[in-house]
Structures are given as structure tokens and as C-alpha cells.
Amino acid sequence: MNTLIWLAAQGPGKKLEESLGNEIGAIFMLIVIFVSVTLFWKRAFTAFLGFVLFAMLVSVFVFRPDFVTQLGENGFQWLFEAYLK
Numbered sequence: 001m002n003t004l005i006w007l008a009a010q011g012p013g014k015k016l017e018e019s020l021g022n023e024i025g026a027i028f029m030l031i032v033i034f035v036s037v038t039l040f041w042k043r044a045f046t047a048f049l050g051f052v053l054f055a056m057l058v059s060v061f062v063f064r065p066d067f068v069t070q071l072g073e074n075g076f077q078w079l080f081e082a083y084l085k
Contacts, residue, residue: 025063032059 032055039048061068 028059028062 035051
């Protein structure tokens with residue numbers, strides 16, 4: 001019975017994510033915009049493109065981990081479709 005209560009309780013990480021999720025996203029976006037404008041202004045186009053791609057990957061992993069999980073499951077099923085039958 002205690003394990004059921006333990007599983008139903010929200011942890012501090014979930015509470016923190018609910019309360020600060022939007023603020024962290026806004027701060028992340030401001031940092032990305034500042035670094036992107038700085039690199040673009042310095043005409044460091046290769047570094048700019050690299051940073052933008054890195055920021056897109058990080059944002060997907062941080063803000064949409066369910067998308068990454070679903071993409072991995074779909075890829076695994078597609079790749080090993082013959083063996084799963």
C-alpha cells in the first residue's frame with residue numbers, strides 16, 4: 001500500500017517543472033536569440049548555423065522528450081519490423 005502512495009505522489013522535479021517550465025523556456029529562447037544575433041553580427045555564419053542546429057536539438061531534447069521517445073520507438077519498429085513479427 002505504501003508503494004502505491006509513493007508512486008502516486010509527485011516528486012520535486014515535477015513540481016519544479018510545472019512552476020518554472022515557462023520561465024526556463026523563455027530564458028532559453030532569450031539566450032538563443034542573443035547568441036544568434038551576436039554571431040550573425042560578427043558574420044560568423046558557420047558558427048551561427050552550428051549554434052542554431054545545436055539549439056534546435058537541445059530544445060527538442062529538453063522541452064519535448066516524449067517526441068524523442070516516440071521517434072525512437074517508431075524507428076526501432078521500422079528497422080526491426082521483420083524480427084518483431
